[in-house]
Amino acid sequence: MNGYRNGGGGGGSAELDGPANSGNVTSSGLHWKLGLLHSRGRYLTAETFGFKINATGTALRKKQLWTIEYDSSHDDTVYIRSHLGRYLSGDRRGNAACCSDELTEAEKFSVECHPDGSGRWAIRNRATGFYFGGNDERLICHEKQPTADDWWTPHFAFPPQVINHCRCATLLTCLDCGNIVGLQ
Numbered sequence: 001m002n003g004y005r006n007g008g009g010g011g012g013s014a015e016l017d018g019p020a021n022s023g024n025v026t027s028s029g030l031h032w033k034l035g036l037l038h039s040r041g042r043y044l045t046a047e048t049f050g051f052k053i054n055a056t057g058t059a060l061r062k063k064q065l066w067t068i069e070y071d072s073s074h075d076d077t078v079y080i081r082s083h084l085g086r087y088l089s090g091d092r093r094g095n096a097a098c099c100s101d102e103l104t105e106a107e108k109f110s111v112e113c114h115p116d117g118s119g120r121w122a123i124r125n126r127a128t129g130f131y132f133g134g135n136d137e138r139l140i141c142h143e144k145q146p147t148a149d150d151w152w153t154p155h156f157a158f159p160p161q162v163i164n165h166c167r168c169a170t171l172l173t174c175l176d177c178g179n180i181v182g183l184q
């Protein structure tokens with residue numbers, strides 16, 4: 001489920017989707033559900049068996065839904081969580097994985113917007129400085145500068161009530177309304 005849900009306590013508060021009281025450092029409650037479309041036109045997919053990742057999804061379904069969790073204690077740090085509750089990570093050897101359910105330095109990423117204003121993202125691992133990308137079956141965190149295979153287009157999975165009440169939503173200040181797929 002995505003969007004808003006009623007918070008406990010009857011105070012009329014709402015929080016964005018995500019694990020309630022998860023104990024992680026994403027205390028801001030800013031969680032965005034989205035699909036990440038690879039530069040080759042396929043969605044980032046988290047396979048159920050073996051926590052494998054690839055960019056082979058042809059449509060935005062459950063396996064292609066990811067949650068961006070903003071870390072309010074670090075300026076531009078995000079965590080990328082699969083539908084299985086596991087976090088995307090990168091190591092110093094360039095390997096990308098999605099098997100950790102704990103947050104460490106390897107799971108910290110930052111998002112950089114393409115300078116052409118297209119709304120595409122380059123996802124950089126904060127610990128290594130490498131960009132997340134690759135080809136359909138072989139996703140890695142290896143490049144020091146983003147290449148053509150390292151750009152992702154976010155497709156936000158907003159519920160209708162959010163779209164109706166919020167015509168301009170941004171995860172980061174570099175995005176604007178005209179470039180967010182799913183709000184047009």
